[in-house]
Amino acid sequence: MFLNQFLLLAAILFCIGVYGVLARKNGVLVLMSIELILNAVNINLVAFGAYWHVNDMANVSGQVFALFVIAVAAAEVGVGLALVLLIYRNRQSIDIDDVDMLKG
Amino acid sequence: MLALLVAQNIAFYIIAALMVVGAIRVVTTPNVMHAALWLVLVLSGAAAQYILLAAEFVAITQVLVYLGAIIVLFLFGIMLTRAKTGNDDDLDNKKSAKFIGAGIGVLLLGLMSYSLIDGFKDTEFGDLMVQRTAEVSDSIFSTYLLPFEVLSVLLLAALIGAIVIARRD
Secondary structure, three states: OEHHHHHHHHHHHHHHHHHHHHHEOEHHHHHHHHHHHHHHHHHHHHHHHHHHHHHOOOOOHHHHHHHHHHHHHHHHHHHHHHHHHHHHHHHOOOEHHHOOHHHO | OHHHHHHHHHHHHHHHHHHHHHHHHHHHOOOHHHHHHHHHHHHHHHHHHHHHOOOHHHHHHHHHHHHHHHHHHHHHHHHHOOOOOOOOOOOEOOHHHHHHHHHHHHHHHHHHHHHHHHHHOOOEOOOOOOOOHHHHHHHHOOOOHHHHHHHHHHHHHHHHHHHHHHOOO
């Protein structure tokens, strides 16, 4: 297996996630696209970690960083969905476009 | 050994194709609930890729945290915001914004693939060894002890923050 297989898969997922963040209007769907981006990064981290592990058996940094990213992603989704719920409660809609009160 | 490599490659390409199709459906489907269910496909595909990379602990954590917790959170979020259960035409930005988004995505993909193919050409993995969970825990609780503790404080802060933000009073 080539290292590039995994890196290119992650690049494709990352770009699809970026498109989702830019093209979607619904708050929950934007959060889902962010999950896609975080997963792409995780695939990269684990792939590089496995590549490094072959030469240096004691080194599993790639996996540890991937675990940290998963934990931070969980925290991010919790706070993000709480914010979306608050926006829905105040405005009866979760369109990101409508949240423009700071625009003046 | 060769047969194993061929099997790994076939498995990789099948799972990768499923993941890409699922990801595209997540960002294009007109039904919010279906987007969450397509996301399940992408996340479990990622878990399968971790197994192919011999990283079993991350794969199991992916299933537990993403499929077990985050997807359920998303479904709760969708239901609590009373999204339409059927198709909804009002999920996307207007056409021009979508074109610009697609342009940026394709541009980014071209740039990244060029640099990846140029930089890593045909680097191979060599003989992948199973990265045992004991090694991972040794690493977390020695080298990465401080980030681990900071992370647990961050999770606590996020938990309290989410409760304070979302409660009704």
